[in-house]
Amino acid sequence: MEKVDVAIIGGGPGGATLANILASRGVSTALIERQKDFSKEFRGEGLMPSGKAVLEQIGFDLDDVDYRKVEEMNLFYKGQLAANPEIEFLKEGEFRWVSQPQLLEKLIEKASGFDNFIFYRGYKAQDLIYNKDRVDGVVITDGNKEASIKAKVVIGFDGRNSMVRRKLNFEVKEYKLQPDVLWFKIPYPEKFLPGSQAFFSLFPKSFLVAVPVYDQKLQVGWIIPAGSYGELKKKGKEQWIQYIKEKSPSGFADHLQKCLDENSISDPFILKMTLDRVKKWSKKGALLLGDAAHTMNAVGGQGLNIALRDAVVCANHLVPLMDSNPSNSSLDKAFEAIEKERIEEVTKVQEIQSRPPKFIAQNVLMVEIIVPVLKLLFKFNFTDNLRKELIERMSRGFTEVKLKV
Ligand SMILES: Cc1cc2nc3c(=O)[nH]c(=O)nc-3n(C[C@H](O)[C@H](O)[C@H](O)COP(=O)(O)OP(=O)(O)OC[C@H]3O[C@@H](n4cnc5c(N)ncnc54)[C@H](O)[C@@H]3O)c2cc1C
Structure with a gap:
């Protein structure tokens, strides 16, 4: 049986980034990804300045991955241009549409340079292993092959249909009416x-x-x-x-x-589309992050970036602990601290994401009223600061996230 410090279930952008940071800081890390080929999983590819900053901090060369910059944004209504707002981060070429399969392959390649990294490509995490009632490992399968991995920490970075969330029966807050x-x-x-x-x-x-x-x-x-x-x-x-x-x-x-x-x-x-979050991010010694903890919808292209930022905060808390033999209570405290640090941004973004789908799906008349108002808002300077502030936060983050380890 393989024994590691941290087992991460899910080699999406969040899991692959976390594995990179942990392995590069000497933490023995197993990353388990059910897909052999990353292009089989469709996901967000819009990289905001907030997500880009994370990849830069881990020393990832973004020009290594195919991308296209998006430089302008238009709003059409009834076939006419309703607004063409000036959006600074677009103008500055800071929004990239990146190839996710390439990004993930490169992240795995980078992590594979560290001795204490093991990648289980094409292995599905089937179940959790418990010591008494605390999670301390995971059962993985690839066709008929089955293996067990023991870990001090199990992280469910396994996306919107998270096995870890399901198995541990996390309580969920759901935003209804998602289109x-x-x-x-x-x-x-x-x-x-x-x-x-x-x-x-x-x-x-x-x-x-x-x-x-x-x-x-x-x-x-x-x-x-x-x-x-x-x-x-x-x-x-x-x-x-x-x-x-x-x-x-x-x-x-x-x-x-x-x-x-x-x-x-x-x-x-x-x-x-799904928009939800678990009410508490950890249970029985396992921690959920990324879409597994808080599934984001497509509004504002946030999910990928938020998952990358979760990875940084998680690493900041776990790396210092993993130097010694952490007690269960110190791990639990770290999980709570990670959630506490991330919940503000996640909640703010999800509140914003919940509005447009509800609004468009329900109120045809309201759309008729609001679009001309929107046109005026975009035209006049008095809303500039408000608009800029919101765009600034959605693109660069609502809270400060910096790699400190
Ligand atoms: C169609 C679509 C469009 C989107 N557009 C955008 C956008 O433009 N910008 C943006 O920022 N966000 C967007 N999002 C959201 C974004 O894709 C997610 O928020 C982001 O990918 C979350 O990253 P993650 O690492 O938490 O999870 P994921 O990217 O979902 O990765 C989870 C990984 O876990 C693996 N996995 C799942 N279960 C198991 C298991 N049992 N065993 C092993 N592996 C497992 C999966 O194969 C997957 O690779 C979009 C999402 C979708 C679906």
Whole structure:
């Protein structure tokens, strides 16, 4: 049986970053990831300055990974440009759409340079191991192969369908009314969006988000009421693309038609958005982090960045403890301190994330009223500071997170 200080379940951005920091500081670390190929898991690729700062602090060379900078953001309503706000961090080229599979491979490659790092690629964590009623390990399987890993600390960095959350029956606070997102990719519309521009387009009861990505494509997410994809699927792709075209600016509608004619629209896939968090992040000696502790929806491109920041705070608390043989109570205290340090930012971001989906899904009339108001807000300077402050916080973080170990 393998014995390590820390077993991390989930080799997403959060788990892979935490493993890097721990292993580089001499903590023996096992990272368990069920996928052999990272491209099999679809996740957020929007790297904010807050997430970028984490990767820079661990000495990761971001230019090693394919990316595309997003330099402008537009808001369309009823096919017309409603706003093109100046967003400093975009203008400064600080928002990147990065290839997640590449980022994760490089993070694993970097961690593999440390002797005390073991990566279980393609192993699924099936169950937790207990000593009396405290978690002290994990059972992993790869097909017929089964292995056990004993660990002083087990961390569930295993995403929105976390096994650790499920097995330990964590109590959850859920934000209801989360819509679904229909994702697809098309070639980047150079004529309609010269340079590298993203946009939002508001429809009645739904909206479109489109972001330029590293493979010269436009990643499109259509945020639709929960459960409505069944109907759309029955109607067929041509029908719902037709609907999007009718509600979109003519330049984009023409581009979509061209993509349809050339058969260059990728197969769409539907994702149920979730927004929730566990009421307490640790239980029976195991700690949840990232989406496992607080599943983020796609609003404001936060989840990836928040997971990276969780990893830093966790490392700051665990590394000094792991130098000695930590008692259970000192570990429990560290878990509580990690939660305490992160909960403020997570709560603030989730409150912000809970608003747009609720609003768009429920109040068609309200959208009619609010868009002209929004246009005015973007036009006049008196809201500048307020808007800048919110954008600053969403892009650079609500609290200070710095690697201290
Ligand atoms: C479609 C989509 C779009 C998004 N867009 C954005 C965006 O633009 N910007 C942004 O910041 N965030 C976005 N998010 C959110 C973001 O992807 C997540 O918040 C972020 O990936 C969380 O990181 P994590 O490391 O906590 O978990 P994850 O990235 O979910 O990683 C968890 C890992 O655990 C592995 N795993 C799960 N169960 C097991 C098990 N039993 N055994 C072993 N391994 C296991 C999974 O395979 C996965 O690799 C988006 C999410 C989705 C789904």
